[in-house]
Amino acid sequence: MAPQLAITLVFFYWPAGQALYQSMLRQDPFGLRTRFVWFANFRKVLADPAYLNSIQVTVVFSLATAIVAMVVALLLAVMAEKAVRGKGLYRTLLIWPYAVAPAIAGMLWLFLFNPSIGSLAYVLRSLGIAWDPLLNGTHAMILLVSAAAWKQISYNFLFFVAGLQAVPKTLIEAAAMDGAGETKRFWTIVFPLLAPTTFFLLVVNTVYALFDTFGIVHAVTGGGPGKATETLVYKVYNDGFVNLILGDSAAQSVILMAIVIALTAIQFRYVERKVHYG
Amino acid sequence: MKFFGFAAGAAATLTLLSTTSAFAVTQISWWHAMTGANAEVVDKISKDFNASQSDYELVPVFKGTYPETLNAGIAAFRAGQAPDILQVFDVGTGVMMAAEGAIKPVAEVMTGAGMTFDKSQYLPGIVGYYSKPDGTMLSFPYNSSSPILYYNKDIFQKAGLDVNNPPKTWNEVWEAAKKIKTSGAASCGYTSTWLTWIHLENFAAWNDVSWATQQNGLAGGDVELKINAPIFVNHFQALADLAKDGTFKYGGRTSEAKQIFLAGECGIFTESSGGFGDIVKSGMNYGIGQLPYDSDAKGAPQNTTPGGASLWVFGAKSDEQYKGVAAFFAYLSKTDVQEYLHQKSGYLPVTLAAYEATKKSGFYDKNPGRETPILQMTGKAPTDNSKGVRLPNLPQVRDIQNEELEKMLAGQQTAQQALDNAVTRGNAAIKEALEN
Numbered sequence: 001m002a003p004q005l006a007i008t009l010v011f012f013y014w015p016a017g018q019a020l021y022q023s024m025l026r027q028d029p030f031g032l033r034t035r036f037v038w039f040a041n042f043r044k045v046l047a048d049p050a051y052l053n054s055i056q057v058t059v060v061f062s063l064a065t066a067i068v069a070m071v072v073a074l075l076l077a078v079m080a081e082k083a084v085r086g087k088g089l090y091r092t093l094l095i096w097p098y099a100v101a102p103a104i105a106g107m108l109w110l111f112l113f114n115p116s117i118g119s120l121a122y123v124l125r126s127l128g129i130a131w132d133p134l135l136n137g138t139h140a141m142i143l144l145v146s147a148a149a150w151k152q153i154s155y156n157f158l159f160f161v162a163g164l165q166a167v168p169k170t171l172i173e174a175a176a177m178d179g180a181g182e183t184k185r186f187w188t189i190v191f192p193l194l195a196p197t198t199f200f201l202l203v204v205n206t207v208y209a210l211f212d213t214f215g216i217v218h219a220v221t222g223g224g225p226g227k228a229t230e231t232l233v234y235k236v237y238n239d240g241f242v243n244l245i246l247g248d249s250a251a252q253s254v255i256l257m258a259i260v261i262a263l264t265a266i267q268f269r270y271v272e273r274k275v276h277y278g
Numbered sequence: 279m280k281f282f283g284f285a286a287g288a289a290a291t292l293t294l295l296s297t298t299s300a301f302a303v304t305q306i307s308w309w310h311a312m313t314g315a316n317a318e319v320v321d322k323i324s325k326d327f328n329a330s331q332s333d334y335e336l337v338p339v340f341k342g343t344y345p346e347t348l349n350a351g352i353a354a355f356r357a358g359q360a361p362d363i364l365q366v367f368d369v370g371t372g373v374m375m376a377a378e379g380a381i382k383p384v385a386e387v388m389t390g391a392g393m394t395f396d397k398s399q400y401l402p403g404i405v406g407y408y409s410k411p412d413g414t415m416l417s418f419p420y421n422s423s424s425p426i427l428y429y430n431k432d433i434f435q436k437a438g439l440d441v442n443n444p445p446k447t448w449n450e451v452w453e454a455a456k457k458i459k460t461s462g463a464a465s466c467g468y469t470s471t472w473l474t475w476i477h478l479e480n481f482a483a484w485n486d487v488s489w490a491t492q493q494n495g496l497a498g499g500d501v502e503l504k505i506n507a508p509i510f511v512n513h514f515q516a517l518a519d520l521a522k523d524g525t526f527k528y529g530g531r532t533s534e535a536k537q538i539f540l541a542g543e544c545g546i547f548t549e550s551s552g553g554f555g556d557i558v559k560s561g562m563n564y565g566i567g568q569l570p571y572d573s574d575a576k577g578a579p580q581n582t583t584p585g586g587a588s589l590w591v592f593g594a595k596s597d598e599q600y601k602g603v604a605a606f607f608a609y610l611s612k613t614d615v616q617e618y619l620h621q622k623s624g625y626l627p628v629t630l631a632a633y634e635a636t637k638k639s640g641f642y643d644k645n646p647g648r649e650t651p652i653l654q655m656t657g658k659a660p661t662d663n664s665k666g667v668r669l670p671n672l673p674q675v676r677d678i679q680n681e682e683l684e685k686m687l688a689g690q691q692t693a694q695q696a697l698d699n700a701v702t703r704g705n706a707a708i709k710e711a712l713e714n
Contacts, residue, residue: 026713028376028377029352029373029377030352030355030356030377030379030380031355031356032377032379032380114537116529116537116538116541116543117537117541134528134529134530134534134684135528135684135687135688136688137688222531224531224680224681224684225681225684225685225688226681226682226684226685226688226690227681238677241345241349242345242673242674242677243671243673243674243677244352244373244671244673244674245671245674245711
């Protein structure tokens with residue numbers, strides 16, 4: 001057997017199969033009493049208002065994070081391209097946050113915006129904003145999106161810079177000679193040519209926001225207040241490891257797996273077709 | 279579940295590592311969740327125990343937070359690699375009790391090793407909580423704590439409150455908090471850690487009202503929450519009203535509010551006696567009082583219930599290992615060991631002898647307030663409402679309560695709605711957990 005096949009079997013199919021099997025069981029935490037219940041766990045999870053709320057939270061969170069992270073990164077990349085001196089320094093500084101672990105990024109933002117001791121929370125309050133992410137769900141979501149997007153901006157920035165450098169200077173110069181202004185040049189030439197990069201980043205950012213932000217949620221809000229920031233991934237953890245309801249948790253992770261497969265398929269089938277690879 | 283697989287694998291490696299170095303001595307593994315000063319206590323006790331005899335070697339292993347430690351123990355059990363001793367927090371007690379096939383009651387461990395286990399030598403409130411309804415002791419209480427009231431004396435002075443007379447009832451707390459806020463002595467009057475543990479579970483016990491049916495779940499069976507009774511609703515509505523203008527400030531679901539108090543933002547604070555160390559370290563001019571009670575409650579103050587953690591022994595180990603565990607528990611019960619644990623960590627002593635010895639040594643005269651949690655827990659013989667609370671899924675039920683209370687404090691619902699929802703959702707979750 002080819003080694004890559006063996007690795008896929010051991011590290012993907014086996015755990016995925018285990019999750020599927022577990023998702024049809026009802027079991028006490030210690031595994032002493034087990035009942036096979038077919039799809040009862042799925043029915044229960046999908047009928048649970050808390051789960052539907054969690055889907056909504058995840059959609060809002062993922063979209064907001066991906067959009068904020070990409071827009072800001074593109075803006076920074078275009079700005080950095082324009083810099084005449086110190087280009088390398090700008091880039092290095094902007095790439096730094098990517099080296100920060102998600103949980104640490106979460107803690108940094110938590111400290112900055114902590115209602116009691118955070119310096120930025122102090123600024124907000126002196127501006128007359130009643131900043132309280134501990135009780136206000138919208139504030140908590142804003143805090144989470146900021147932390148998650150901030151961490152991803154460097155990564156996006158790196159790719160946008162590379163993408164911008166690949167745009168032929170001759171095209172831009174020709175357009176400039178024809179009298180196209182800066183904004184016009186960006187939207188008609190640069191942005192379409194960046195499409196492959198943008199598409200790639202869209203996939204990466206969505207997947208990141210959906211599945212890689214557990215550490216941030218765990219560190220910043222723990223899913224609260226109420227259930228205002230409980231994403232799907234966080235709910236899998238909370239139900240399985242805090243509440244010890246293994247069947248529900250496994251059913252949720254199987255649903256997540258289906259979502260990933262579906263998302264990837266849709267993105268490559270429909271979105272990629274519209275992307276011009278030059 | 280791939281996560282479980284991984285944790286179990288890590289656990290297996292660990293056990294392998296620890297057994298290879300064993301020679302003639304029997305190794306006893308102890309997984310715990312203690313950090314900081316409390317971790318030093320674990321290490322010192324282990325070292326001293328190992329030095330005191332030559333048959334057994336106790337190996338303490340830090341496994342993370344309380345929930346992480348519990349999960350590590352469960353994962354290791356599922357992989358057939360359970361440690362000998364696992365430290366489980368109060369909330370996990372019901373989880374462990376429901377797993378009768380996985381654990382060995384401490385009472386059996388002791389008698390099996392030929393030792394007599396005299397329950398009367400231990401603090402009754404604590405022992406009762408860790409026993410089966412028939413009185414069989416299931417786990418060994420290692421660290422127990424109780425919620426008490428702390429207050430900032432400087433803020434009290436500024437607000438014109440009596441520095442030597444902390445509020446005794448909740449109404450007095452509300453009044454004092456308002457005075458602190460309106461006088462400008464501090465930006466907030468009152469804050470609290472652990473609303474579920476202090477304002478629901480201990481509130482019920484201390485005021486001698488029912489938290490749930492079946493002796494708050496201790497008698498087992500079909501348990502229904504009672505926390506939407508008028509006394510709870512009035513209490514939480516008062517809290518919600520104070521939250522509106524910031525007289526009460528919410529800090530978070532566990533002990534986050536400690537930061538608010540330590541920063542000098544609030545004048546009054548309720549928190550576990552186990553949090554004592556940090557308040558001393560901060561250098562604040564603090565005072566300690568009893569947990570406030572509700573002046574409308576007839577039996578108040580009754581007694582508070584223990585928080586903290588206990589040590590559970592896993593089943594299916596060799597006789598030699600059980601003898602080692604028994605020897606360690608016997609060592610742990612010694613008066614000087616308990617005295618050290620109590621005075622160093624701020625947790626309660628579990629034996630009456632250690633309490634008496636500490637009292638005699640003049641420790642409480644030098645450290646006023648350190649006796650308060652013990653007096654609270656042992657002042658009166660516990661009633662059906664005050665032996666503690668127990669559910670097979672208490673972590674989940676607390677989560678539900680926290681969510682509803684947060685919505686209430688954010689002004690999205692009244693106390694009545696919040697507690698009604700907490701009862702409905704909590705009862706559904708309990709029912710489901712019992713079906714498993």
